[in-house]
Amino acid sequence: MKYIDLKSDACTGCSACANKCPSKAILISQDQCGFYVPQIDFEKCTDCGLCGKTCPVGHKKEFECSDFKIKAYAAYAKDEVIRRESSSGGVFSELAHHVLDKNGIVYGAAFDENFKVVHIGIRRKEELVRLRGSKYVQSFISETLYAEIKEALECETQVLFSGTPCQIAGLRSYLQKDYPNLLSVDLICHGVPSPKFFADYLICLENKYGKIKQYFFRDKNKSWKIFNSKVITERKNIIKYMGQDFYLYLYLNHLQPLLRKSCYQCEFASKGPISDITIGDFWGYQASKTLPDDDRGLNCVLCSTSRGEAFFEAVKKKFNCEIHGLEEIEKGNPVLLHPVKYSPRDRDEFWDVFFKKGIGGIRKIYYSPSLKYRLILFLKFNCSWFYNLLRRVYRLVK
Ligand SMILES: Cc1cc2nc3c(=O)[nH]c(=O)nc-3n(C[C@H](O)[C@H](O)[C@H](O)COP(=O)(O)OP(=O)(O)OC[C@H]3O[C@@H](n4cnc5c(N)ncnc54)[C@H](O)[C@@H]3O)c2cc1C
Structure with missing residues (x-):
């Protein structure tokens, strides 16, 4: 077994290669620092090259959402419990409710029974609490997760996939085509710890x-x-x-x-969105007449596609929200402009x-x-x- 022949510092551990491999020759293991990396079993490998072709690194332009002028909001959930239990303003949970109400599936990061953070799919609102809240550590995407999502999408199930920008890139690269029933939601992300x-x-x-x-x-x-x-x-x-x-x-x-090496050169988290909706903390928010600065949690929300905007509009009544300039949000979150320094x-x-x-x-x-x-x-x-x-x-x- 050997590590995949990638410029390994650029590998984000998104698992797209492992999901794509037709011979199941790639496993996701951990490197010395504990970050997830693909490992090839050369006994199974047929040298088809699909893993390399599926890797999203260096191909951001193919996934970038450039057809739409980003609409930016400040928002928090009117539901007090959701807002309190969420890391920011609870926008993710209300988007998820909307999908679950349509019998859809919501994918996101949860603790497993050993406190490992893993990506899972849920179908019931009672399970949403597992995805709620930021886990400041890299989440594991299994070698079969994207295949499972593809199956659901082909059956016309509504899917919300949430994660870090590189994970969204991984899924989109794996799928290789746009599905109208997929809503991608990424987090503003400065990087993932080990x-x-x-x-x-x-x-x-x-x-x-x-x-x-x-x-x-x-x-x-x-x-x-x-x-x-x-x-x-x-x-x-x-x-x-x-x-x-x-x-x-x-x-x-x-x-x-503490961060993964690829985070210092991340092309997915800054300059040009790759998801329908991006959510983060609205740092530096100045209180207005509509929204107080009450220190109880506030999201910034960037809708980057017409699908994302339509989705947000449909759920908007669940939020107290107001429209904002993108620059205001970037000021509090410079990672939207450039990756963290190395x-x-x-x-x-x-x-x-x-x-x-x-x-x-x-x-x-x-x-x-x-x-x-x-x-x-x-x-x-x-x-x-x-x-x-x-x-x-x-x-x-x-
Ligand atoms: C590693 C990491 C770095 C972040 N960096 C920033 C930042 O620099 N600036 C900023 O404004 N916001 C950042 N965020 C996002 C912020 O912490 C909130 O998650 C976001 O604002 C959503 O808040 P919410 O109240 O709507 O939903 P919450 O319920 O708080 O968030 C739940 C969502 O986060 C996802 N999630 C949680 N942990 C992970 C993980 N480890 N990997 C992938 N997805 C995960 C879940 O799948 C779900 O979609 C970061 C989040 C993470 C996980």
Whole structure:
């Protein structure tokens, strides 16, 4: 067995090649850092070359949605529970409901029983809770998932496929044609962290708090803008704000080395959409008369095709929303313009420590929130009214 002959740094791990292979000669395994990579079994391989032809890397233009002037919105779900349980404003869940109401299938990222993040399809609203919420780690796409989606599309079932932009590219490249009953929804994405790193982090948590029953990367009960994670273990419920949760701290302060190498040169997440609808957090939103800036979660929504716009229009009554300029959204989310910066030295150093000393070694070197940082977060998290008062006084004095 050998890794697929791709420029491996550019491979996104979208699994399109493995799904396409007629001899089932490609398996998706994990590389040394834990990222998903295709592996060819040369005993089964017939050298047909379909894997290489299906790889979407370098072929973005073929999938780009360029027939439509993007319409951008700020939106959040009127349903309070959906909004609270979602990472941003709950737009994904309402789009999904619309598809499930039509007996369709919704695909997205969920935890499996071992807390591995995997892409699954659901048909019932009760299952939607599994897809809800961002999982800040690369999600696994099986070697048969796109084939399953194709089958559903050929049977004229309405399908919503959600994921990172590279996963949408993977599916579209696998399908090789447009299906009117497919709605693609991608996330604004600055990159995906390593599944192995996250798995090791969960082991640390289990050693400290006991068996984990549920993990939420973002718990919004106190704030949307301050990232809080929530861990439910056999012994207790723990909510950690971003200075306390080591994984979140790294994610927000030392994100770059944690990401897959292809993310630094991602062609799918920026400059020119490849999905019908793109959703993200509306960072930098300025409150208007229609929508408050209430820190309870707000999506930005970009409709990039007439199909996406028609779909959003059909669900719009479920949202409080208003139209916005694309530039405003790009300002808060520069990843829509260019991928995250890459420092090979920082990355190599990070993984070197991880290979030699494990997550404990990383913690010692990279986890160093200053007293000021901790204090600000503590105030923001525990006494937001006092924090806001201090900020106002500070601004007045300044
Ligand atoms: C790795 C990652 C990076 C992101 N980076 C940014 C960013 O830089 N800026 C920004 O504005 N928004 C980013 N987002 C998106 C944001 O966190 C919300 O997911 C998005 O705004 C949708 O929010 P929601 O409230 O509508 O739905 P939610 O219910 O919060 O989101 C659910 C949706 O996210 C999908 N999803 C969750 N985890 C994954 C995963 N690991 N891989 C693929 N799909 C997943 C589900 O399939 C579903 O479609 C990122 C999300 C992820 C997973």
